[in-house]
Amino acid sequence: xxxxxxxxxxxxxQSVDWLAIAPPTIAAVVALAVLVADLFVAEHxxxxxxWTSVAGLAAATLMLLPLLDGDRSTFCLTRDAAVxxxxxxxxxxxxxxxxLGGALLAALLSVTALxxxxxxxxxxxxWFLLLSSAAGAALLxxxxxxxxxxxxxxxxxxxxxxxxxxxxxxxxxxxxxLKFFLxxxxxxxVSLMGISFLYASTGTLYLTQVADRIQxxxxxxxxxxxxxxxxTLVGFAFKTAAVPFHFWVPDTYVGAPLPIAxxxxxxxxxxxxxxxxxxxxxxxxxxxxxxxxxxxALAALTMTVGNLGALRQQATRAYSAVRLxxxxxxxxxxxxxxxxxxxAYSGDAEKSIGSTVAYALMYGAVNLGAFAVAALVGRTxxxxxxxxxxxxxxxxxxxxxxxxxxxxxxxxxxxxxIGLFAKVTVFSAAxxxxxxxxxxxxAVNVVIALFYYLQWTALLxxxxxxxxxxxxxxxxxxxxxxxxxxxxxxxxxxxxxxxLRFTDTGLF
Numbered sequence: 315x316x317x318x319x320x321x322x323x324x325x326x327x328q329s330v331d332w333l334a335i336a337p338p339t340i341a342a343v344v345a346l347a348v349l350v351a352d353l354f355v356a357e358h359x360x361x362x363x364x365w366t367s368v369a370g371l372a373a374a375t376l377m378l379l380p381l382l383d384g385d386r387s388t389f390c391l392t393r394d395a396a397v398x399x400x401x402x403x404x405x406x407x408x409x410x411x412x413x414l415g416g417a418l419l420a421a422l423l424s425v426t427a428l429x430x431x432x433x434x435x436x437x438x439x440x441w442f443l444l445l446s447s448a449a450g451a452a453l454l455x456x457x458x459x460x461x462x463x464x465x466x467x468x469x470x471x472x473x474x475x476x477x478x479x480x481x482x483x484x485x486x487x488x489x490x491x492l493k494f495f496l497x498x499x500x501x502x503x504v505s506l507m508g509i510s511f512l513y514a515s516t517g518t519l520y521l522t523q524v525a526d527r528i529q530x531x532x533x534x535x536x537x538x539x540x541x542x543x544x545x546t547l548v549g550f551a552f553k554t555a556a557v558p559f560h561f562w563v564p565d566t567y568v569g570a571p572l573p574i575a576x577x578x579x580x581x582x583x584x585x586x587x588x589x590x591x592x593x594x595x596x597x598x599x600x601x602x603x604x605x606x607x608x609x610x611a612l613a614a615l616t617m618t619v620g621n622l623g624a625l626r627q628q629a630t631r632a633y634s635a636v637r638l639x640x641x642x643x644x645x646x647x648x649x650x651x652x653x654x655x656x657x658a659y660s661g662d663a664e665k666s667i668g669s670t671v672a673y674a675l676m677y678g679a680v681n682l683g684a685f686a687v688a689a690l691v692g693r694t695x696x697x698x699x700x701x702x703x704x705x706x707x708x709x710x711x712x713x714x715x716x717x718x719x720x721x722x723x724x725x726x727x728x729x730x731x732i733g734l735f736a737k738v739t740v741f742s743a744a745x746x747x748x749x750x751x752x753x754x755x756x757a758v759n760v761v762i763a764l765f766y767y768l769q770w771t772a773l774l775x776x777x778x779x780x781x782x783x784x785x786x787x788x789x790x791x792x793x794x795x796x797x798x799x800x801x802x803x804x805x806x807x808x809x810x811x812x813x814l815r816f817t818d819t820g821l822f
Contacts, residue, residue, distance in 0.1 A: 705778020
């Protein structure tokens with residue numbers, strides 16, 4: 315009786331490629347270490363927790379380098395080594411670089427923010443939640459089964475709720491966290507129901523197996539599979555803040571600590587869009603006739619509502635810079651959806667997905683830079699209104715020039731060359747896929763966005779109100795964040811091929 319059991323037991327043992335899973339694992343381990351250390355570190359030395367977190371995120375990012383030599387997979391089926399739960403391919407590594415690099419920049423912004431608001435933000439909990447969310451966000455692009463995908467999505471999202479509402483005694487923060495929580499829980503419930511339907515109709519959770527089996531679903535289960543596809547897409551549309559599921563974004567960004575708003579604007583989008591790409595292009599390519607038109611319509615609606623919402627802020631007296639960036643991020647989400655929709659119509663889906671990733675890398679660098687300047691101004695102007703940026707060039711020329719550069723990148727105007735090229739790449743993806751109408755809507759929206767981006771840029775160089783001019787002191791962590799985003803944005807504008815090559819070489 316014992317001999318037959320031995321091969322069975324051996325078949326259940328999986329080898330783990332620790333190098334492949336090192337980036338999210340390091341972030342998770344440092345999160346636990348910071349949480350425990352918070353119990354023993356004296357109050358006046360709490361800053362060490364922040365620098366430990368920054369070092370942990372830097373180490374996790376550097377661990378991507380040894381993975382560049384080729385694709386690696388782990389947690390694979392013993393009977394089929396090609397079917398795995400975790401894959402570190404080019405797509406995974408690029409998104410993990412965006413996620414961990416973005417989290418590192420948000421951590422640098424947080425070091426200064428926590429020092430300025432030590433009485434209202436608990437440091438140990440803050441760093442634990444930020445690192446935990448970053449670990450989940452880094453796990454998601456490597457997920458190759460639906461269960462791991464949902465777990466990673468929730469590990470990235472659940473700590474973010476707490477981060478948004480972490481300010482003691484701040485009503486706006488609590489309201490923002492509640493809206494974010496309710497919208498995200500709804501998205502998760504819808505996604506889980508959709509995934510359960512897909513599992514019931516295909517009998518598997520692995521993305522590649524779902525792609526194969528869903529084409530041969532028994533007729534009695536066909537309606538169940540169709541419903542699962544629709545519900546799964548709706549759930550991820552919530553996560554990407556696509557219209558009409560965007561209602562939580564403006565209030566959440568304004569109510570959250572500014573570094574967390576910056577984190578959500580980039581890492582939150584990276585999580586949603588990478589999950590959407592895996593579900594549509596990898597798991598459901600046979601349903602391209604369903605998700606293609608749906609995403610195209612969502613893209614048109616999202617970019618239009620986002621840009622009109624940002625434009626509407628101009629009519630609001632003393633409107634918030636963070637709220638303007640929030641509406642802008644909704645509009646940018648629309649641009650990011652365009653190539654994913656185009657993948658359904660294009661003969662080369664990898665090229666279309668490469669356009670989304672290239673645009674996301676550009677957006678991540680310059681949007682985090684804009685938030686870094688907003689963090690600088692917010693240190694002396696608590697309301698952080700756009701009018702507070704008037705005359706910034708006189709008080710801090712370098713910061714004003716950097717913000718002007720970041721805004722021009724987002725607008726797609728020189729010298730923000732990378733922003734221009736990224737928009738052209740997305741535009742070309744729509745045209746090549748035969749979505750001329752979507753390209754026209756995108757062009758109109760780019761023109762709309764020019765108005766509020768250029769108006770904000772011009773304000774930086776106007777004379778400051780009398781008696782309000784003064785130097786802005788820039789702490790070292792904030793200086794580092796500004797320097798990193800500025801160097802990255804300028805480098806990408808000087809050599810845009812660094813990210814635009816993904817549109818030719820593909821990622822999968």
